[in-house]
Amino acid sequence: MLSVVPRAISVRAPSKVNLHLAVGDLRPDGYHELTTVFQALSLSDQVDLVPAPALTVRVRGEGARDVPTDRRNLVWKAATRLAHRAGREPLVEISIDKGIPVAGGMAGGSADAAAALLGLNALWQLDLSRDELAEFALELGSDVPFAMHGGTALGTGRGEKLLPVLARDTFHWVLAFGKGGLSTPDVFRELDRLRGQGQPPKLGDPEKLMHALAAGDPAQLAPLLGNDLQAAAISLKPELRRTLRAGITAGALAGIVSGSGPTCAFLCADADAAVEVSTELSGAGVCRSVRVAYGPVSGARVIDIEPIVKH
Ligand SMILES: C[C@](O)(CO)[C@H](O)COP(=O)(O)OP(=O)(O)OC[C@H]1O[C@@H](n2ccc(N)nc2=O)[C@H](O)[C@@H]1O
Numbered sequence: 417m418l419s420v421v422p423r424a425i426s427v428r429a430p431s432k433v434n435l436h437l438a439v440g441d442l443r444p445d446g447y448h449e450l451t452t453v454f455q456a457l458s459l460s461d462q463v464d465l466v467p468a469p470a471l472t473v474r475v476r477g478e479g480a481r482d483v484p485t486d487r488r489n490l491v492w493k494a495a496t497r498l499a500h501r502a503g504r505e506p507l508v509e510i511s512i513d514k515g516i517p518v519a520g521g522m523a524g525g526s527a528d529a530a531a532a533l534l535g536l537n538a539l540w541q542l543d544l545s546r547d548e549l550a551e552f553a554l555e556l557g558s559d560v561p562f563a564m565h566g567g568t569a570l571g572t573g574r575g576e577k578l579l580p581v582l583a584r585d586t587f588h589w590v591l592a593f594g595k596g597g598l599s600t601p602d603v604f605r606e607l608d609r610l611r612g613q614g615q616p617p618k619l620g621d622p623e624k625l626m627h628a629l630a631a632g633d634p635a636q637l638a639p640l641l642g643n644d645l646q647a648a649a650i651s652l653k654p655e656l657r658r659t660l661r662a663g664i665t666a667g668a669l670a671g672i673v674s675g676s677g678p679t680c681a682f683l684c685a686d687a688d689a690a691v692e693v694s695t696e697l698s699g700a701g702v703c704r705s706v707r708v709a710y711g712p713v714s715g716a717r718v719i720d721i722e723p724i725v726k727h
């Protein structure tokens with residue numbers, strides 16, 4: 417009988433932007449209750465997995481120098497936990513090609529973790545269901561379940577309870593990467609501190625925003641984008657105010673801090689407008705670099721399998 421065993425697997429995993437990020441109270445477990453609308457964007461990382469004599473992580477691309485290649489890397493954790501569950505050694509080399517900025521509020525590490533879970537499930541032929549993988553995903557980070565899910569989705573709880581949201585057509589974005597990153601726990605802590613002083617006001621519910629998504633109308637969506645973490649990110653990095661202003665001056669419909677920042681995401685009227693905004697923003701000297709992206713795109717998915725055929 418012929419059987420096909422994968423020799424190498426490549427997985428593409430998307431970044432995300434939170435179109436609506438309402439942060440509720442701090443829970444006893446140290447996390448905040450969220451109501452968020454995620455959108456997966458075309459800006460992505462690629463993760464290649466190949467059997468090896470020992471667990472090894474390599475990183476290249478955008479911000480690679482700032483990414484650990486030891487047990488602190490989320491793909492390392494993904495591999496050891498999945499191997500433990502399968503009762504095997506994590507003998508795999510994982511190579512990450514980063515397109516997503518590190519500590520940029522776009523869930524780059526989460527994307528890699530989702531890619532590793534999906535890729536190892538295939539490489540090791542574990543046959544775990546999406547639901548089983550989702551449990552591992554949440555253990556690795558609040559954004560990992562969405563990185564597997566992709567599309568546009570409403571997230572509650574820590575952000576892991578996901579429901580698909582209808583988004584007609586494609587939305588076009590310009591992303592301005594900040595100089596340096598922001599630590600996610602620091603930004604949540606700063607929001608708690610600001611709230612202790614009585615501000616900023618909390619976002620309402622995302623109902624109108626979901627109608628604008630269903631209508632596929634960027635002009636309707638633009639004024640409804642909102643992020644409770646934005647004030648905290650700006651408080652820690654005041655230069656983000658200038659970046660946000662510069663995007664609007666360059667012709668974007670709206671700009672928000674993405675997640676915990678410091679990346680700023682600008683919604684544009686269409687693909688041509690996004691290219692124009694990105695060109696103008698690149699020249700404004702308010703950020704490290706600029707990319708165009710579109711969404712929604714699918715969650716982490718295997719893009720290539722190199723098979724060995726066994727007789
Ligand atoms: C800001 C977002 O990107 C929005 O999607 C996420 O909430 C953050 O997701 P993440 O980076 O995967 O975060 P995790 O690794 O799960 O948590 C890092 C830290 O962020 C804070 N955190 C995170 C998620 C959440 N719902 N409440 C929190 O307060 C906690 O201090 C936590 O210890």
Ligand SMILES: Nc1ncnc2c1ncn2[C@@H]1O[C@H](COP(=O)(O)OP(=O)(O)OP(=O)(O)O)[C@@H](O)[C@H]1O
Binds near residue numbers: 675
């Ligand atoms: N595979 C990985 N890629 C990037 N950073 C990683 C990875 N694994 C661990 N890290 C660590 O996690 C930290 C946060 O990185 P990440 O790029 O995931 O932040 P983020 O995009 O702001 O996260 P989020 O949007 O989910 O809050 C980095 O500073 C790095 O030390």
